[in-house]
Amino acid sequence: MLYTIATSLTRAQKQYFFMFIDVVMIFAAFLSALLLNSSVAVEVDVLWQIAPLVVIMSLLGLPISSYLGLPRTKLNAYEMRGVWATALYSIAVSVIGAAFNGLFSPRLPVEVFLIFSVMFLVYGGAWRVGLRQFVLNVYRHGQSRMRVLIYGAGQTGQQLVAALRSDDAIRPIAFVDDNPTLQSLMIAGLPVHAPSKIKDLIADKLIDRVVLAMPSISQSKQSRIAHRLREIGCEVHALPSFAELVGEGELRKRVSPVSLDDLLGRNRLEAELPGVSHAYSGRRILITGAGGSIGSELCRQLIACKPQCIVLLDHSELALYNIDKELRELASTLHIVPILGTVLDDAKMRELLASYDIDVVLHAAAYKHLPLVECNPIAGLSNNVIGTKVLADASRDAGVERFILVSSDKAVRPTNVMGASKRLAELVVQDMATRSSGTRFSMVRFGNVLGSSGSVIPLFEEQIGRGGPVTLTHGAVTRYFMTISEAARLVLLAGSFARGGDVFVLDMGDPVPIAKLARQMIEGAGHSVRDAQNPDGDIEIQITGLRRGEKLHEELLISPDMLTTPHNKILRAQESYLSEIEMANALKELRRSILNLDEDAAKAVIARWVERSLEGEQAEALI
Numbered sequence: 001m002l003y004t005i006a007t008s009l010t011r012a013q014k015q016y017f018f019m020f021i022d023v024v025m026i027f028a029a030f031l032s033a034l035l036l037n038s039s040v041a042v043e044v045d046v047l048w049q050i051a052p053l054v055v056i057m058s059l060l061g062l063p064i065s066s067y068l069g070l071p072r073t074k075l076n077a078y079e080m081r082g083v084w085a086t087a088l089y090s091i092a093v094s095v096i097g098a099a100f101n102g103l104f105s106p107r108l109p110v111e112v113f114l115i116f117s118v119m120f121l122v123y124g125g126a127w128r129v130g131l132r133q134f135v136l137n138v139y140r141h142g143q144s145r146m147r148v149l150i151y152g153a154g155q156t157g158q159q160l161v162a163a164l165r166s167d168d169a170i171r172p173i174a175f176v177d178d179n180p181t182l183q184s185l186m187i188a189g190l191p192v193h194a195p196s197k198i199k200d201l202i203a204d205k206l207i208d209r210v211v212l213a214m215p216s217i218s219q220s221k222q223s224r225i226a227h228r229l230r231e232i233g234c235e236v237h238a239l240p241s242f243a244e245l246v247g248e249g250e251l252r253k254r255v256s257p258v259s260l261d262d263l264l265g266r267n268r269l270e271a272e273l274p275g276v277s278h279a280y281s282g283r284r285i286l287i288t289g290a291g292g293s294i295g296s297e298l299c300r301q302l303i304a305c306k307p308q309c310i311v312l313l314d315h316s317e318l319a320l321y322n323i324d325k326e327l328r329e330l331a332s333t334l335h336i337v338p339i340l341g342t343v344l345d346d347a348k349m350r351e352l353l354a355s356y357d358i359d360v361v362l363h364a365a366a367y368k369h370l371p372l373v374e375c376n377p378i379a380g381l382s383n384n385v386i387g388t389k390v391l392a393d394a395s396r397d398a399g400v401e402r403f404i405l406v407s408s409d410k411a412v413r414p415t416n417v418m419g420a421s422k423r424l425a426e427l428v429v430q431d432m433a434t435r436s437s438g439t440r441f442s443m444v445r446f447g448n449v450l451g452s453s454g455s456v457i458p459l460f461e462e463q464i465g466r467g468g469p470v471t472l473t474h475g476a477v478t479r480y481f482m483t484i485s486e487a488a489r490l491v492l493l494a495g496s497f498a499r500g501g502d503v504f505v506l507d508m509g510d511p512v513p514i515a516k517l518a519r520q521m522i523e524g525a526g527h528s529v530r531d532a533q534n535p536d537g538d539i540e541i542q543i544t545g546l547r548r549g550e551k552l553h554e555e556l557l558i559s560p561d562m563l564t565t566p567h568n569k570i571l572r573a574q575e576s577y578l579s580e581i582e583m584a585n586a587l588k589e590l591r592r593s594i595l596n597l598d599e600d601a602a603k604a605v606i607a608r609w610v611e612r613s614l615e616g617e618q619a620e621a622l623i
Contacts, residue, residue: 021127022065023058026093029120030054033112036119050108056100061093083125090120145171149198149207149234151225153177153187157213160239161188173205199232212238228330279496280305283401286358287312288343288391289365291319294406297488298362299327305492309335311356313365315342343387346394353398360495361395363388364406366422373418381602382594384421385428389587392432396439404495405429405443407503412445420606424586426503427609430577433501442502444494445573446487447479447511456514460521468530468539470518473546478511493570503573515541578609585609 030050068085094117101108146169150157153175161172175192177183182192193201201207210229215238226236280302287302289295290312296319302310310327314320317340324338337356341348343365352358366384367373373380388405395403407426410419426443433441456479463470482490486506494504522529522539530537578586586609593601 019062019065021131022061022089022124025120025123025127026058026061027054029090029116029123030057030097030112032119032123033116036115037109037112050106053097053100053103057093057097060096061089064092065089083121086124086128087121090117090124093117093120145169146208147171147173147206149173149176149201149205149210150190150213151176151195151210151229152213153179153182153192154214154216156215156239158188160211160213161190173207174201176201176210198229202232202234207234209235209237212236215239277305280307280360280492283307283359284309284357285311285360285362286353286356287362287364288314289363289406290314290338291316291323292364293484294487294491295362295364296323296326297484298364298491299323300330301485301488301492303327303331303334307334309337309356311337311339311352311358313339313341313343313352315340315365342383343391344382346390349391349394350398353394353400358395358398359401361391361400361403362406362491362495363391363404364491366406366425368408368418370410370416370418373421374416377417377599377602378594378597380417381421381424381590381606384418385424385590386587386594388425389428392428392441396432396436400439402495403429403432403439403441404491405441406491407443407445409445409447414610417603417606420610423610424590424606427578427583428587430501430503430575431580431583434577435580436500440500442494442497442500442504444491444504446482446490446506456517457521460518464522464527464539468522469542470522470539471542471544472514472518473544475515475543477514477546479514481512482506490570497570497572501577503575505571505573582609 031047034047034050068089094113097116098110098113101113148164148170150160150172154177157175157177164170164172172190174190175182175187176195176198177192178195180194183194185192198210202210212225226238229236285302285307287295287298287310290299291314295314299310299312312320312324312327314323320338320340324336327334327336339348339352341352343349343363353361365387367376367380373384392403405425408419408422410416411422411426412419414420414423426445429441429443432439460470490504490506494502497504518541519529522541527538528534530540577583586605589605589609590602593599593605
């Protein structure tokens with residue numbers, strides 16, 4: 001009933017109602033002033049004599065109130081500006097009363113009008129604050145409100161609470177903060193709890209969403225906190241600082257540049273890909289390249305599978321430290337072993353596999369940046385090919401159940417050293433699969449991963465952020481894209497589907513034109529593209545020319561022959577490979593060229609043997 005009345009009143013009706021209450025408050029304040037001034041006897045006949053004066057004060061005060069905008073001031077907006085307007089109104093009405101004092105009544109002491117102005121200020125402000133709270137309660141009981149837990153009791157968190165106080169749809173419930181000195185205190189009227197209480201708070205307080213109000217901390221730490229909260233099962237949003245919103249700081253990702261679904265040309269597949277917990281539960285798993293984009297996401301997804309042990313291998317101290325720290329925060333009871341080393345260290349790999357009795361190897365360690373590997377072919381071939389051979393041999397000899405290689409679409413008819421090194425790594429795994437009775441060797445091949453190091457999305461964001469230009473190597477370039485989580489899930493699924501020698505690929509939809517992507521990101525960030533049709537645009541798209549070894553269009557398959565798997569989005573490719581003798585000769589020649597640091601000889605090796613592996617498949621010139 002009250003909710004219906006509150007929402008049905010027109011703006012004019014509300015203004016008349018406010019003016020009426022102000023008139024009532026004038027009478028109440030004048031009566032209070034008389035009672036507080038002992039020199040005036042408050043009797044019925046005296047009040048009747050004074051009544052015309054109060055009426056004149058009320059009538060003449062109405063235009064003043066309208067001029068000051070008090071009837072038009074929304075209850076939610078009645079703050080210091082409204083208090084000042086009420087003070088001016090009370091002074092004006094008091095002056096009117098003093099001017100007409102004695103005309104229709106006994107002359108009153110000046111003190112009465114001074115007390116009246118103070119009392120009217122108090123009453124005028126009090127009824128608005130009281131009615132505001134009453135109306136808010138009516139609104140809130142008339143509709144459901146989102147209950148929000150705010151992570152971070154600092155300045156941004158307090159400003160958020162202040163902003164939500166008058167919101168009809170959202171209700172802040174409590175703070176959570178890592179600072180122990182703030183825990184158990186009341187800040188902005190809300191209790192502050194420790195992060196360890198979040199799960200209980202969500203259940204007891206029926207929390208709908210957690211808002212991260214800590215814009216000053218690093219993006220990686222925010223991601224770790226968000227991941228931990230999502231594991232609990234709550235929705236998480238991050239908030240920039242209010243200073244950033246008004247331009248006092250750089251607002252990162254001010255506008256989402258492009259819809260992910262539009263970018264991929266299909267719906268995201270996380271929800272469509274089946275779970276894989278059964279394949280990794282209770283297992284002892286080695287992840288190489290654990291600190292990289294794919295490796296670290298594999299680690300995060302494996303946590304939910306409840307493995308017995310995860311061994312993290314990376315040659316980057318910083319990357320290994322970061323993923324080890326993150327995993328220990330996300331799963332404090334899981335047995336995590338960080339190993340600083342390289343897959344080229346044969347003795348170390350064999351000792352590691354034996355010591356931790358590894359069941360599954362996920363091999364994601366590789367040099368993958370095309371221009372860098374093109375400039376450093378010996379290092380790229382050594383790490384990507386010889387490293388894979390060392391680890392595969394050690395895995396077979398240790399009796400590992402499954403070995404999964406993370407490959408790339410650049411391995412398909414490669415035109416650069418990086419792609420050729422990944423194709424040779426695939427050939428190594430395919431060769432091992434033909435000669436292994438215990439270990440099941442397989443590989444996963446996918447396209448560009450959104451958000452990975454060196455991917456085009458962060459590059460374009462950076463270029464747009466500094467005002468352009470946005471650089472393309474060629475206007476007709478297309479690429480396949482997938483999310484990091486999709487890529488990691490595909491790798492894990494490959495392990496559960498593997499029979500030996502499999503090449504798994506994902507149905508990734510249509511390839512994305514990079515020129516279209518660049519235009520979408522520029523326009524999505526609120527800018528216009530500067531070109532011949534729009535010479536006054538904001539950001540130009542520049543064509544720099546294809547890099548050495550770069551293709552216009554990437555492919556996922558060497559052979560068109562495909563087999564199905566238990567999931568319709570994942571296919572198993574049938575592809576040719578080298579014989580055991582050919583593979584042994586290729587590796588022997590490659591090791592010799594690497595040992596002699598002979599780049600030309602190394603390129604000749606991969607040109608010869610990778611092309612031979614593609615015979616009958618319309619092989620292109622490789623290097």
